[in-house]
Amino acid sequence: MPGRILSSREGSLSTVTVANPGKLNAVDLGMWQQLEATMLALSADDAVRCIVVRGEGDEAFAAGGDLEEFLTARDTVDKAMHYHGCVGRALKAIGDCPHPTIALIRGPCIGGGLEIAGQCDLRLAGESAKFGAPINRIGFSMYPEEMAGLLRLAGPAVVLEILLEGRILSAAEALQKGLLTRVLPDEQLADEVAAAARRICDGAPLVARWHKQWARRLQDSTPLTEAELRASFAFLDSADYKEGLAAFLEKRKPVFRGC
Amino acid sequence: MPGRILSSREGSLSTVTVANPGKLNAVDLGMWQQLEATMLALSADDAVRCIVVRGEGDEAFAAGGDLEEFLTARDTVDKAMHYHGCVGRALKAIGDCPHPTIALIRGPCIGGGLEIAGQCDLRLAGESAKFGAPINRIGFSMYPEEMAGLLRLAGPAVVLEILLEGRILSAAEALQKGLLTRVLPDEQLADEVAAAARRICDGAPLVARWHKQWARRLQDSTPLTEAELRASFAFLDSADYKEGLAAFLEKRKPVFRGC
Amino acid sequence: MPGRILSSREGSLSTVTVANPGKLNAVDLGMWQQLEATMLALSADDAVRCIVVRGEGDEAFAAGGDLEEFLTARDTVDKAMHYHGCVGRALKAIGDCPHPTIALIRGPCIGGGLEIAGQCDLRLAGESAKFGAPINRIGFSMYPEEMAGLLRLAGPAVVLEILLEGRILSAAEALQKGLLTRVLPDEQLADEVAAAARRICDGAPLVARWHKQWARRLQDSTPLTEAELRASFAFLDSADYKEGLAAFLEKRKPVFRGC
Numbered sequence: 137m138p139g140r141i142l143s144s145r146e147g148s149l150s151t152v153t154v155a156n157p158g159k160l161n162a163v164d165l166g167m168w169q170q171l172e173a174t175m176l177a178l179s180a181d182d183a184v185r186c187i188v189v190r191g192e193g194d195e196a197f198a199a200g201g202d203l204e205e206f207l208t209a210r211d212t213v214d215k216a217m218h219y220h221g222c223v224g225r226a227l228k229a230i231g232d233c234p235h236p237t238i239a240l241i242r243g244p245c246i247g248g249g250l251e252i253a254g255q256c257d258l259r260l261a262g263e264s265a266k267f268g269a270p271i272n273r274i275g276f277s278m279y280p281e282e283m284a285g286l287l288r289l290a291g292p293a294v295v296l297e298i299l300l301e302g303r304i305l306s307a308a309e310a311l312q313k314g315l316l317t318r319v320l321p322d323e324q325l326a327d328e329v330a331a332a333a334r335r336i337c338d339g340a341p342l343v344a345r346w347h348k349q350w351a352r353r354l355q356d357s358t359p360l361t362e363a364e365l366r367a368s369f370a371f372l373d374s375a376d377y378k379e380g381l382a383a384f385l386e387k388r389k390p391v392f393r394g395c
Numbered sequence: 396m397p398g399r400i401l402s403s404r405e406g407s408l409s410t411v412t413v414a415n416p417g418k419l420n421a422v423d424l425g426m427w428q429q430l431e432a433t434m435l436a437l438s439a440d441d442a443v444r445c446i447v448v449r450g451e452g453d454e455a456f457a458a459g460g461d462l463e464e465f466l467t468a469r470d471t472v473d474k475a476m477h478y479h480g481c482v483g484r485a486l487k488a489i490g491d492c493p494h495p496t497i498a499l500i501r502g503p504c505i506g507g508g509l510e511i512a513g514q515c516d517l518r519l520a521g522e523s524a525k526f527g528a529p530i531n532r533i534g535f536s537m538y539p540e541e542m543a544g545l546l547r548l549a550g551p552a553v554v555l556e557i558l559l560e561g562r563i564l565s566a567a568e569a570l571q572k573g574l575l576t577r578v579l580p581d582e583q584l585a586d587e588v589a590a591a592a593r594r595i596c597d598g599a600p601l602v603a604r605w606h607k608q609w610a611r612r613l614q615d616s617t618p619l620t621e622a623e624l625r626a627s628f629a630f631l632d633s634a635d636y637k638e639g640l641a642a643f644l645e646k647r648k649p650v651f652r653g654c
Numbered sequence: 655m656p657g658r659i660l661s662s663r664e665g666s667l668s669t670v671t672v673a674n675p676g677k678l679n680a681v682d683l684g685m686w687q688q689l690e691a692t693m694l695a696l697s698a699d700d701a702v703r704c705i706v707v708r709g710e711g712d713e714a715f716a717a718g719g720d721l722e723e724f725l726t727a728r729d730t731v732d733k734a735m736h737y738h739g740c741v742g743r744a745l746k747a748i749g750d751c752p753h754p755t756i757a758l759i760r761g762p763c764i765g766g767g768l769e770i771a772g773q774c775d776l777r778l779a780g781e782s783a784k785f786g787a788p789i790n791r792i793g794f795s796m797y798p799e800e801m802a803g804l805l806r807l808a809g810p811a812v813v814l815e816i817l818l819e820g821r822i823l824s825a826a827e828a829l830q831k832g833l834l835t836r837v838l839p840d841e842q843l844a845d846e847v848a849a850a851a852r853r854i855c856d857g858a859p860l861v862a863r864w865h866k867q868w869a870r871r872l873q874d875s876t877p878l879t880e881a882e883l884r885a886s887f888a889f890l891d892s893a894d895y896k897e898g899l900a901a902f903l904e905k906r907k908p909v910f911r912g913c
Contacts, residue, residue, distance in 0.1 A: 203899065203902055203903070204903070206899065207899065210890075211890065212890065213884050213887045213890060216887045216890065217883065217884065217887070236555075257555050257556070257559055258555075258556055258559070258560070271861065272854075272857030272858055272861045272862060272865075273856070273857055273858070273898060273902075273908060274858075274895075274898035274899060274902055274908075275858040275861060275889060275892065275894040275895035275896075275897060275898025275899065275908065276861065276889040276895050276898070277861050277864035277865055277868065277886065277889055278865065278868070279883075279886060280868045280871065280872060280878055280883065280886050281878065281883070283865075283868055283869065283872060284872050287869065287872055288551070289552060291832075292806070292869050292873065293775075293777075293807060293832070293835070295869060296754075296775050296776075296865065296866065296869055297775070297776055297835050299862075299865040299869075300754045300775055300776070300854055300857075300865060300866075301776070301850055301853045301854060301857075302853060302857050303850075303853060311571075312571075312829075312830075314550075314552070314573075314832075317552070317556050332560055332562075335560045335561060335562060336531075336559055336560060338532070339531030339532055339559075339560075339561050340531055340532075340533075340534040342534075343530065343531045343534060343535065343536050344531060344558075344559050346536040347537065347542075347555065347558040347559060348555065348559075350536065350537070350539045350542055351542065351546065351551050351554060351555055351558075353539065354539060354542060354543050354546055355551065357616075357875075360539055360540065365476065365538075365539065365540070366472055366476065368536065368538060368539050369472045369475045369476070371534060371535045371536055372470065372471065372472060372475065374534065376534040377533075377534035377535050378534075379534060380532065380533040380534025380535070381462065381465065381466065381533060381534065384462055384532075384533050385462070385463070390532060390533075390534065392534065495814075495818045516811075516814050516815070516818055517814075517815055517818070517819070547810070548811060570830075571830075573809075573811070573832075576811070576815050591819055591821075594819045594820060594821060595790075595818055595819060597791070598790030598791055598818075598819075598820050599790055599791075599792075599793040601793075602789065602790045602793060602794065602795050603790060603818050605795040606790075606795055606796065606801075606814065606817040606818060607818075609795065609796070609798045609801055610801065610805065610810050610813060610814050610817075612798070613798060613801060613802050613805055614810065616875075619798055619799065623798070624735065624797075624798065624799070625731050625735065627795065627797060627798050628731045628734045628735070630793060630794040630795055631729065631730065631731060631734065633793065635793040636792075636793035636794055637793075638793060639792040639793025639794070640721065640724065640725065640792060640793065643721055643791075643792055644721070644722070649791060649792075649793070651793065
């Protein structure tokens with residue numbers, strides 16, 4: 137069975153599954169392309185409030201790229217530019233997604249898998265999860281645009297530690313180094329991801345998108361214009377702000393409609 | 396009793412207290428304006444060597460903004476620009492203060508409270524302290540210029556975790572995520588803040604101000620000029636440097652006079 | 655016996671030792687100059703795959719600068735510019751070294767010692783190690799270009815905590831604050847540094863250098879050009895990449911030759 141990206145939906149919660157059975161969900165070129173398409177489609181769907189990204193089964197998040205494929209699909213500079221262009225577009229589609237994203241991580245989260253998790257907003261991992269990119273033992277370097285995403289997440293000291301030693305980190309180490317949001321006992325991971333998704337889906341969806349938009353905008357050092365600052369009060373005209381304030385003052389749970 | 400900002404002084408140590416009794420020290424518009432004025436006055440006073448910022452009483456640091464006030468004082472874009480202009484100037488007055496600042500944090504440190512703590516140089520919290528900005532449940536987004544301060548402190552992954560989930564973090568979690576300097580058992584918090592303030596007040600006050608000045612200057616990526624680098628040796632002409640070197644070589648405690 | 659920088663070699667692993675007996679390896683002007691020369695020589699030697707930087711003996715990494723020397727070698731702005739120019743060039747020679755560097759840290763790692771460790775790629779410390787720069791008690795400020803290196807490593811909150819309080823941090827605190835890569839029981843430190851060096855030396859040396867080069871390049875916010883991105887596939891033409899892929903597919907240990 138070839139590798140593929142699955143997408144499912146339960147109410148406003150979508151789940152994107154990286155599936156490559158028998159290969160620890162290693163991501164091949166076709167899967168990178170499907171991942172981009174899947175994320176772009178979900179990004180355009182305003183009914184989505186949260187996306188969980190996970191590996192198929194309980195064994196692995198994603199164990200890197202498909203090395204055998206490298207022999208034919210990434211053996212010249214032109215093919216490598218095409219291959220990593222596809223990887224970069226998939227990662228960008230996750231990072232630019234307007235909806236909150238949660239990586240649910242069990243087992244190996246290696247190389248391309250780590251890059252996927254690094255583009256999600258939250259990274260919740262089970263204690264058995266493993267992190268790294270031991271490509272110093274295979275003889276190739278990480279594509280700079282992919283390294284850039286990890287540098288933004290965890291800084292140069294952590295990224296160079298991982299790449300220079302090629303060591304595999306435990307979930308506890310990855311948490312301590314800023315690569316993860318939370319670590320849980322494996323048997324509690326699904327429940328905590330569900331709880332986090334519920335907290336997100338119960339919040340005002342426009343607020344989540346604005347927060348992601350401003351956090352991204354502020355990574356750029358250009359000062360905010362007066363027009364941008366005024367635009368940040370778009371919530372004043374939303375039905376959800378009226379509902380939120382009313383519910384707060386009436387001490388009841390708000391019901392947000394995303395408008 | 397209306398909310399207000401109190402300021403007291405013991406030797407070279409000032410204490411600024413956020414006080415809004417019965418409202419967990421929630422900060423209203425008048426208090427933001429008083430906070431700016433208080434910090435500007437202390438900044439201009441060279442006899443100050445350290446400022447502790449705290450909430451009145453033992454119950455709370457500051458539990459966010461005053462939501463009831465939002466109904467009238469922040470209900471149009473123009474009024475919101477004025478309101479958050481005041482918040483921004485108060486936060487800037489803390490961040491730009493030349494003297495070292497320590498946030499002493501007990502109980503809720505939420506929304507505007509978290510933004511105040513995030514502008515201090517050190518953040519010492521008791522184990523019972525709670526952190527967050529659960530505004531996704533009220534339907535409004537954080538003002539981008541306020542988010543910028545938290546991004547500088549803790550980075551996008553932590554800030555988005557807090558804003559997207561709207562979850563309240565324990566002091567231990569906040570420490571692990573880089574939001575805090577130290578966490579202490581509640582009953583030891585006041586003593587440790589006093590000890591930190593003493594360490595600061597016993598040091599050379601000009602050195603503290605220079606360190607704050609250079610740390611701020613280096614956030615700007617413009618290279619330092621030759622003139623700036625030469626100016627960084629201003630200590631060579633200070634009486635305190637002569638005293639410090641002499642005390643070190645004579646193995647005695649130095650007495651600094653701030654000149 | 656005057657302070658000096660020692661250099662030794664075992665295969666592809668070099669060790670640089672900061673030695674100032676009886677002075678806890680405090681670094682004086684001559685040692686900064688030797689440190690620069692030593693690092694430049696090793697940087698130019700392609701047979702080197704990893705450099706361990708340490709203090710002589712088991713007592714200290716390096717306990718800051720030599721304060722007595724300041725009375726004569728750093729007593730005017732011109733002499734101070736010369737002195738800190740030498741410090742800056744030594745630190746830059748470590749930070750710019752193309753080969754991976756590991757600081758092995760026991761005992762005091764203070765002031766200039768902390769600056770040296772902060773320029774290494776990995777920082778492994780024994781539990782007894784101590785960190786800080788208590789110069790607020792001596793009356794001088796850290797040279798801005800030296801502060802810049804610590805800001806890149808640990809951010810403004812951690813650097814200002816250290817400089818404003820002048821407190822000495824334990825290894826556990828330094829780890830929690832992002833100043834260290836790993837902390838080990840003192841008696842296991844040498845073994846773990848040897849294991850980390852072995853992991854690095856067993857990897858492809860060109861890959862290590864490329865990873866360091868791209869991590870440094872990406873600190874600059876100028877977008878990567880098409881030519882730079884194509885150059886990042888230089889590994890495709892290396893013998894080591896062919897060896898790495900072959901060894902992976904044949905499930906054997908690769909032998910890299912650095913070409």
